[in-house]
Amino acid sequence: MRTNPEPDPTNASQKRGRLDPLTPLIKRHLRFGWWSLLVFLTLGIVLEALHGFKVGLYLNVSNETRRLMWTLAHAHGTLLALVHIAFGATLHLIPSWNVRLRDLASASLVGASTLIPAGFFLGGVVIYAGDPGLGILLLPLGAVLLFVAVLLTARGAESLLNPDGVEPSTEAKGRDAAKPKAHR
Numbered sequence: 402m403r404t405n406p407e408p409d410p411t412n413a414s415q416k417r418g419r420l421d422p423l424t425p426l427i428k429r430h431l432r433f434g435w436w437s438l439l440v441f442l443t444l445g446i447v448l449e450a451l452h453g454f455k456v457g458l459y460l461n462v463s464n465e466t467r468r469l470m471w472t473l474a475h476a477h478g479t480l481l482a483l484v485h486i487a488f489g490a491t492l493h494l495i496p497s498w499n500v501r502l503r504d505l506a507s508a509s510l511v512g513a514s515t516l517i518p519a520g521f522f523l524g525g526v527v528i529y530a531g532d533p534g535l536g537i538l539l540l541p542l543g544a545v546l547l548f549v550a551v552l553l554t555a556r557g558a559e560s561l562l563n564p565d566g567v568e569p570s571t572e573a574k575g576r577d578a579a580k581p582k583a584h585r
């Protein structure tokens with residue numbers, strides 16, 4: 402009877418072993434980034450149309466706050482979408498990043514890029530003379546999450562210069578443990 406062949410630790414399986422744990426996270430950020438770029442570019446097109454048709458709701462001097470809020474929603478949404486793409490592209494460069502901190506950075510970035518543009522946009526839906534609406538209260542929370550995400554990512558990126566200075570991720574430890582022992 403034939404038995405299953407020995408697992409091949411070379412080539413494809415080694416490559417898979419190195420990238421597999423990160424791949425879903427990279428995919429999530431690239432997808433989030435490209436889709437939200439599309440959403441906020443579309444908001445830019447809508448703003449352009451409001452200019453084109455000289456819509457008072459957006460352009461009247463009395464609605465200056467709304468125009469500022471929606472412009473800021475568009476600008477922050479597009480720029481944060483690009484940050485997601487940069488984050489996704491960075492992840493595979495720091496495979497030794499502590500998993501817990503990496504996941505916290507990822508979740509904080511998703512939270513920030515939802516709350517910041519949403520806060521600006523909702524703040525412009527109902528305005529009180531020169532003041533934005535209550536939606537703007539989402540903004541400080543989003544700002545804290547963005548600060549956390551960028552701080553953790555900057556710290557994680559330090560391992561690019563000093564790969565031994567960062568605690569190995571549990572995934573990396575698991576990979577090392579799974580490696581076949583060399584025959585003596």
Ligand code: HEM
Nearest residue numbers: 442443444445446447448449450452468472475476479480
């Ligand atoms: C990656 C792509 C984009 C980025 C990073 C971006 C960024 C920005 C920024 C930073 C502003 C604020 C400028 C200021 O007030 O000084 C702005 C305003 C604006 N953007 Fe974009 N934009 C992008 C794409 C687009 C596209 C595709 C359109 C539509 C054709 C568009 C339409 C507008 C309009 C109409 C304003 C002015 C809104 C106003 O003042 O009433 N943007 N954008």
